[in-house]
Amino acid sequence: MEKEQINVTTPLMPPLEELTPYLEEIWKSRHITNEGVYHAALEEALRAYLDVPYLSLFTNGTTALACALNVLGITGEVITTPYSFVATTHALWMNGLRPVFADIHPADQNLDPAKIEQAITPETNAILPVHVYGHACATEEIREIARRHQLKVIYDAAHAFGVKQGSRSLLLAGDLSVLSFNATKVYNTVEGGAIISHDLDTKKRIDRIRSFGFETETNIPHPGTNGKLDEIRAAYGLVGLRHVDEAIRARQRVAAYYRQHLDAVEGLTLPDTKEGYTSNYAYFPIFIDAEAFGISRDQLNEKMKKEKILCRRYFYPLITAFAPYREIVSADPANLPVAHRMANGVLCLPIHHLLTEKDLERVVHTIVSK
């Protein structure tokens, strides 16, 4: 029998029969975009679910990131990580900002606070860290560095949907946090994103930038873009939100299975579980030490492909390897030894809410049967 393909992720989709009544309402009203009733309802539902003071929906995470940097009026240099999805740095480029890359910490693959400090110059205005795999950055240390040097902190929280530090949302760290609701993420609106802010004035300014800068029909105090989420995706998101807890629990079972069966395998390092933090099980990265494991990361990835198991090498290549960024002084591999080592060893295993026990057995068997 032909083996079924196991995908690294699959979108959480609302049951059609639950979505249909919403679509019928939208068709009836003919109000399909421009901040309608479902847009307002989803903003409030997500704000409450994530337990944050203010949330602004966006059409995707990259636009939200670019608007977050813009609304804070960031100029000059921004310290960021090479170990992320390329959109993180592209958002700087979209604002005419200069990325300065600092190395990551091997325990959590997030920006290393000591390396942030070393990268600060008189031109530095902000830090753009990423909660990679949904694992919290060293938010306290970063806050202290930002305070001492008067820098803004914008978190790329694209992976961190629903993650908490103790009883508090991780999305409250920094001046602004940005989410992505792309289909590959734990929670999605097909495409979408959001900015989390701390005060109503900032939210209002974010919402104006999202809609061409309009304050009123006749007043545009500041330029803006079009970052609006439409009613159809807002309805999809509202229904999807009812199912996200169940999906996260299913991911948790996948992570527990991998941990149980792979923890003792020589040459593999599993993701750190930090005490006091909830996880959303967005990714399951393993780090392969080729010598101890017996085969390299790329050899394992090829072997998985032959078995129709699709993994992803998040985050290889590093952002600093891409043409627009590789000539930047701080992109020199000698400046980023930890990021290079992690990028060369990482493989993200399939993790999503539809994986079966049989799928997981196949994944683990393929890894351990060398």
Ligand SMILES: *Cc1c(COP(=O)(O)O)cnc(C)c1O
């Ligand atoms: C997905 C992602 C983004 C971009 O979000 P989109 O909604 O796809 O535009 C940004 N940063 C990181 C780390 C991501 O994983």
